[in-house]
Amino acid sequence: MANLRGGDLSRLRQLNSLTAIRALRGAGPLTLSALAERTGLSRPSMKEVADELMELGWVEEVPPSPGTMGRPARRYRFRADSGCLVGIDIGGHNVRAALSDLDGEILAETRQPVLPGAPLEERLAAIDRAVSGCLALSGRSAADLWTVAVGTTGVLTPEGRVTFSAAIPAWTGLDLAGKLREMFSCQVLIENDSRLAALAEARRGAAQGARNVVFLHVGRRMGTGLIIDGKVHRGFGAAAGEIVMLPEARWYDAPEHLNGCEVVPEGTAPEDAAGYTLAAARDGDPVALAAVDRYVDDLAVGTAAMVLVLDPQMVVLGGGFSRSADVLLAPLRERLERACMRMPEVRASTLGDECVVMGAIDYAADHLSRELFTSDAPLAPMR
Template identity: 45%
Template structure:
């Protein structure tokens, strides 16, 4: 692009975004350092700083810092606290809200349990409540929330903010989720599928930081998959990419049931598959061969769908997230071995490092992406 004197507004915007982006990426910088980073003149940088008092401020010297000889260089910083985003995970059994500043630092975490049989009104009320409690704890009013990211199970229309298909939450299909949560943010309410946003979180702050093509699994009370291609979420034409579990031939619907029979004289006694899985993995650690055989059979079931996805997208990495990711190598090892049986090339398989916050963190990243687009894109 060639800029001329006829483009002053565009030139100001380019300079402003370059300076803000540079400051956003560091803890602090002097004017001289900003000139080197941005290749913009000192005088222009000073004008930009003067025009952005809400987002840029001078760093005051700390008590006890050595005093330099002569006039000290002015150090500037990006005011991450000038705005906030919220990431909200609405699941069958819980709602989880994370409040973060504009650099993604988590300021507060709030969680509430919900009945998996709850109707939409009750689930939405719990979601609104947990967001408000998190904002109060963080000292942030709704006017300070620049975007709210929301993750939920099912197929989602991210443009309309509606749940298109959902078989896990009663009455959830067809819900205008974005519209139902307006008022919690002065910015937009952005909605995404929970597994897709977990993949986004892994790429941002988890096991997939060094990978661009990633298959992310959430394995807990159910099994689902999300895709990153070229470091970007891939949802497909209808938002249903990665919904491998709907093909019952892959066995994902019943795979978790394998854990229920272990050490339970009454398999119908109410034990959840996740609780049973934890018992099985604990037994594997003790060297129980029956438990090891159950894990191997579960990995074989899992590998049917994972292998189909791996052969389709040829990813660099498979990330195992969700409640069972805590098993680590006890599960990733057998899965890796099962995939090697029929995949053309070896694929890395790693457990998530984000635990139960991965989905909510992905919702934070979704909101931050929107805010950073507003701040830094021309």
């Protein structure tokens, strides 16, 4: 707790209130005694804090369970259902959205298909439909939204402008943050999709507990997200991890080894071609296995470079191709063992296609914590 001088009672109350909210967020209802134990406050002091937080609207007392005998202990909970967060994953072929409470507990999810070459207004309309679908499924309205966090493919500036996007040509040069703030009246946050995917794996997925992680976002397009010392690493100009832009890494065209394999039947949709090759490799087809080897050769170049620079605890294989981790992980490990001084643990994503939208929710929840629940400003009444 911060050093306090005599007379700093209002500051002390502020810190005690924030400590109580942190203890309640993400936890089930807690009794006054349990809350006092978690915060290190005396029970009388905790009662004063709880009463103040209830008056401000952040906390409420939970009614006793039906059938409870005797005088039940008072229980309190953070009012996470008083507002909503939305996470959006804007990809080349789909727009996914998820809606959560203020603690990041998912309440609804939707998906809207969209073509890579779709006009800008059509993609924006798909975003609107995806969010509206979540609101309808959860019985909420746009007035309940506190924060919308968006993950998208492409190179972004810190201000939310897309400087380059190969997957969504209409994105390049677009002030995406500005467009989305015209659509939503709440706070809008923009981040690269691979970074949000890395955040989700660190919080909810394969990399839980790891402090230094290289996340490989592999699919029709290649990307990376970096977790350094437990935090998403953006870099000075929000361009960290864009190794796909280095021609020598051979990442930009690497998926073509799978998309253009001879085993893919003529007329197969482009989005299904790589999956067909990976399935054939799983069945032992020698032509498909050779294509997978060429793909992993290229994937390992950039991955080894990042491992040698960052010395991560873990490498996580995620994105669309992670569904074929049984085909890709063993050859990737073998190549990394050849190139790396210290071999990190290599795992497959446990979140799959949900990684970006889950990361967007976590990003929004983190922003809420920084904005409202820090010691820099007095705790205001819940809006």
